[in-house]
Amino acid sequence: MTREKLEELSSKELHDLAMESARRRLDLGFLWNLAKEIPVAEAASGHLAEAGNDVTRVSALLTDIVSSGKGDLADALRPFYIDYLEH
Numbered sequence: 001m002t003r004e005k006l007e008e009l010s011s012k013e014l015h016d017l018a019m020e021s022a023r024r025r026l027d028l029g030f031l032w033n034l035a036k037e038i039p040v041a042e043a044a045s046g047h048l049a050e051a052g053n054d055v056t057r058v059s060a061l062l063t064d065i066v067s068s069g070k071g072d073l074a075d076a077l078r079p080f081y082i083d084y085l086e087h
Helices: 003-008 011-025 028-044 048-056 058-066 071-076 078-086
Strands: none
Touching (some): 011 071, 028 078
């Protein structure tokens, strides 16, 4: 799929496509990279307390991975999902 087509998708659709692609490929590296991106994305979307929690608590980060396709967090992660899906 081209970058232009990916840009047209909603943040939720991008998340779902990236997660499905990672599942098919058994790409644990994607999940690890997503885990590293989440605190930055939370800070960028104005959720500073959550970003701090993720840095210090693995359980909070795992919860965020599960919900990374929703709301402001999904919007902040759009470039990450698009880059992953382009390759």
